[in-house]
Amino acid sequence: MRRAAQLTELAGPAALVLGAALVGMAVSSSTETYFVDTLVKVSIVVALYVFIGNSGVLSFGHVSFVALGAWTAGVLSVPASEKPAIMPNLAGFLRDTTVGNVPSLALAALAGSVLALLVGLPLMRLSGLAAGIATFAVLEIVHNVLRYYDKIGPGLNTFSSVPETTGLWQAAIGALIAVALAFAYQRSRFGRQLRAAREDPAAASAAGISVYRQRLVAFVLSGALAGFAGGLYVHLLPLNTEALYLDLTFVTLAMLVVGGSTSLLGAVVGALAVSGLDSLLAAAENGIDVFGAHLDLPAGTRVIVVGALMAIVLIARPGGLTGGRELRLPPRRRRAEAPTATESA
């Protein structure tokens, strides 16, 4: 019974991901791109959720793990013959090594987790505002290293020539992997201890829980998922450091907040809802026809709308669209003395 109740927690987000993939199959190939992009965003937001949602500690730094994952998968999958053209200063080992699609994603996850571990060891002692600012510093540092250190990637150039393996299926399977791992983590003893620490750090310590260690575990897993999502992303479209910086940080955090940051369902709902809106507005900035009316919005509209939406949700519904709750079967109450209508009928 309890196991079944737990599985509905997984079924909700997984069904949403599959639903998005199926709709993506049905639409035209130009619209399909939006669905693939959305599913990659789901992976990024789920990665954010694993740390932020379970710990209650804000991180502005996760896109640096996405970026490092994208760099790792990108550098290792550009065909060796094309590397000198876009990455002339690449270090020898990276220049000579080329791996396939799946290994590149695994290595992206590994890179994300290693960076998260290095950064987390000192930073997981912080909470609240200090944690937010410090993780923002991480974003800045990693951004500048990737941008100007061209021995490990294209530097200021755009990552062209990466095989475009992230189609609808790869994006959907990737998102499902992220959802499944996030689910397994939050039901594990580690996830449960961290959620207790989120509710009350002092009481958690009194129960023997090392808040620092539990945050670090979540941060490393979250870094691995973010790196993995970065790998998916670089296999979708040619990226540069600007695409993996402030805008992406903002929009993915908005997705988490709008959906409801304390539930996996919220992370997925937020990613889908805001992505849908964002894609529609992005298209409208270029002029589209919606239900017969021509819509042509000025550039910048989408960020304004998404920002306003996030503010409105924070004010009117602080728990997000899902209220920060998982999909659950309605609780069965003990009704020894009051049989229900169906039982007596």
Add this chain to the structure above:
Amino acid sequence: MSRSFEGVEALRDVSLELRRGEVVGLIGPNGAGKSTLVNILSGFDRPTRGQVLLEGRDVTRWPAHRRGRHGLARTFQHSHAFRALSVRENVEVAALGVGVSPREAARRADELLELLGLADEADLPAAALAHGDERRLGVARALATDPRFVLLDEPAAGLPEAEVPELAAAVRSVRDDHGAGVLLIDHNMALIMEVCDRIHVLDQGETLAEGAPEEIRGNLDVAAAYLGESAVREEEE
């Protein structure tokens, strides 16, 4: 041990020993230093002078969670429930915190919720609990760590008088069935007198008296500190 806050001494040369299998009462008026003492014992504060020994080991510099893992549990004066978690999860996670398996944690939770009369509320979020239930949840959570020593910080505060005997029974069960040592801080003198093997009285950061309940009851100094001047005068008349 002693503890000062910016020059003000909250505790002055207080020495307290708690053995397994006994209940020690810690009483004194507000501001006597009871909470400071509990915080130092449980690792949420450090003494300015002196040390904390746990089964002979110097744990003065250990963080709270490490003491928790070595058999020292505590409850809090104010609600510290994990509010978004269910009542059952609150108890389970406390057991997970000291490293037991999820299966064993679930078993302990079922047992403790039954013992403390919370079985019917097991699936409610802790935020929905009434005050008295919340106090009992705190005790259940402390016991879920299977502690050798438990510090109960005002477990009867705000509890309806009718529920106090149940709490007294739970405290005795911790001592007798689990063999743990209990430090019981409370203002409910009837409870203290009933369940404690020894009583330690603090006043203005100093030990005022220490002894068996009968000795303490007879000590007028304690009455003066604890019940106030008027009570003493009434007794004298």
